[in-house]
Amino acid sequence: MAAETQTEGTDFGEVSRWKDRIFESVTLAAALFGIVTLAVLLVYVTIDAVGWLDLQFLTSPPHPLPEEAGIFPALVGSIVLMVLIALITFPLGVGAAVYLEEYASDGRLTQFIQLNIANLAGVPSVVYGLLGLGLFVQLINFGYGTLLVAGFTVSLLILPIVIISAQEAIRSVPDSLREASYGMGATKRQTIRNVVLPRSLPGIMTGTILALGRAIGETAPLIMIGVPTTVFGVPNGLFAKFSAMPMQIYTWSSYPDTAFQYGVVSAGVVTLLVVLLSINSIAILIRNKYQTVRS
Incomplete structure (x- = not known):
């Protein structure tokens, strides 16, 4: 009887390890699929940008x-x-996240x-473009x-994402830290400022x-509010006309010349990715430095 029980336990352990290996392989394949696909895309675009992405391209207006x-x-x-x-x-x-998590009943x-915040996070970007057109252009x-x-x-497009992520971060702060702050005589405002927000x-x-990474590549809202596809000068004020890299790249892709459709467009895409990665890297460094100081 004991031997039979030991055999059943061994079989169960082998089946569990076999299922674990399958699950690990599936998750690894899923991770590699995304990474490899992105790497292939980046290599493909970078190869097309060779010979076009130079100092003249970065410092010159459209032509x-x-x-x-x-x-x-x-x-x-x-x-x-x-x-x-x-x-x-x-x-x-x-x-908004602080109010909803710390003050609102x-x-x-x-x-x-x-x-409504959760629903707004999934609204298509073109709808926000129509909202901006009606509210900020025609009304104001x-x-x-x-x-x-x-x-x-x-x-407005990325605000729901920021609110939701900030709520989750604030919610992850243990209540014991808040209670300890209150026990030391701190007020609610002091607790939020000195305990909750730093954590x-x-x-x-x-x-x-992540929200800013989405914002830098948006084109539909800019089209709806009338952002020019091409400008020849930099903005000199908040009410100045301007253009953005997604708009300029989209315009180049519609040109019949193959040199624009492949070389110039690829150089613009690489520039956009470099700017995106640079902004993200700076923000991540600031976040990690702040986290190290607080810990």
């Missing part, structure tokens, strides 16, 4: 000739737009707000295709970085 075309105005416009979006989205998103109104009259209109419109900041930064 009808592919050899003279540049992305400088769109490059500056995208960077300025990202800074503006971050300045608008981060305080609004974190402030768990009533029907709060649940209604939470449900900020002007078609201005930097300020684009900043507010794209900020949740790495998670908040992660969500903000």
